[in-house]
Amino acid sequence: MTTKNTILLIVKQTPGIDYNSLLNKFSSSYSNINSARAALSRSLKDLTTFGFLGRKGNRYFLLDKGESEIFSELKNKLVIGLNDSLIQKNPVNDVDNIVQRLQIIIERSRQDKSLLKTSKTSIGFSISDLDDVNETLSKKIKHLNYISKVFGDQIESLKELDFNDSFSLAFSSTSSKFIASIFAGTGDEEFPVETQSAFFQKVFSGELGLKSKSNSFSVPKESLELFAASISKNSISAGNYIVTLFSSVFKAQFFGSRVIVSGPYSALSKWKKQLI
Structure with a gap:
């Protein structure tokens, strides 16, 4: 998730959040509070200037443009990416991206009911499709475990033959x-x-x-x-x-x-x- 969308999502979940509270939530992904403060200040300036966030005193509110940006990222970058991964010939080959995107969608959907609704209506696959990928993955893992054992035995044989x-x-x-x-x-x-x-x-x-x-x-x-x-x-x-x-x-x-x-x-x- 981009810095911009991280901030938008925090403000969406906590309307009217003040700067210090926003900084506390935002800084969790930074090792240094000063770096987090600098990044947050720059982003807030841009988000308010371009109409994604509204500001009243020290408090921030999500505007319609910011709401649209969140849904756009969810649908275009995550959901469409998931759909593309699962309709390919061998989706198991892209399982790392599938797992990563699913985790983000699950976490956001649990936090926001409107995001949950958007996820449900935009996803072009079923749970059974995911079960099929998981079954293929399990078979692949079983095969790799077998190959790993055979490979290990071959290495030991080469040692015995003094290669x-x-x-x-x-x-x-x-x-x-x-x-x-x-x-x-x-x-x-x-x-x-x-x-x-x-x-x-x-x-x-x-x-x-x-x-x-x-x-x-x-x-x-x-x-x-x-x-x-x-x-x-x-x-x-x-x-x-x-x-x-x-x-x-x-x-x-x-x-x-x-x-x-x-x-x-x-x-x-x-x-x-x-x-x-």
């Missing part, structure tokens, strides 16, 4: 040590590295003294932590280029401020548990 898994984490001095520990634990003595970044190629060959071949380098086991720390230190200067570190078990891809480590589920799971 690849991965995790992502923010790259920092702490996580660089963690990555170094993961690769050092594989038993490998040398770790291939690939990058298209001329910046990192210069860092690896110059600063770290790594052996290079084209765009590839080789990191000895004892230099893993220094290698990871160097990427962490220089990641901002290098931009979005990817640096990939390989072992006989794992692969780590460094880009920007993050790193993704992948490998067989059985080997990676113990490291993932340390992140929790």
Whole structure:
């Protein structure tokens, strides 16, 4: 509901409401009373200027134009929207909007008998139509629950068959040590590295003294932590280029401020548990 129509509805329900009482009702949707007061003052000025509300002293009354605006919003924006949602081929696909609009209509109809009458005469569907949508929704939920169970079982099977898994984490001095520990634990003595970044190629060959071949380098086991720390230190200067570190078990891809480590589920799971 717009700010304008919220105010009109409050005044309709409480004819002659004073400013402070109106502010108390209106401010419930604001976290800050000053913001609510500013929004209410601006809207009241417009609503009185354009003939939606009348004012006598500090009290406000709904005029015919304001009454028409409320019914227009109810009929055109809510009821027509509901009708359109329910006549489509698969109304269950729009159930979020249906539920939202129905709730607004129910709440307003309970507050105002004239709005209730307008709702009843304008709605182009029956309760049985809603029951049909609800039945379809229940079947869809049942099917999704079944699919979810099958999907979960398939995930467990992939774990048993040791398919690849991965995790992502923010790259920092702490996580660089963690990555170094993961690769050092594989038993490998040398770790291939690939990058298209001329910046990192210069860092690896110059600063770290790594052996290079084209765009590839080789990191000895004892230099893993220094290698990871160097990427962490220089990641901002290098931009979005990817640096990939390989072992006989794992692969780590460094880009920007993050790193993704992948490998067989059985080997990676113990490291993932340390992140929790």
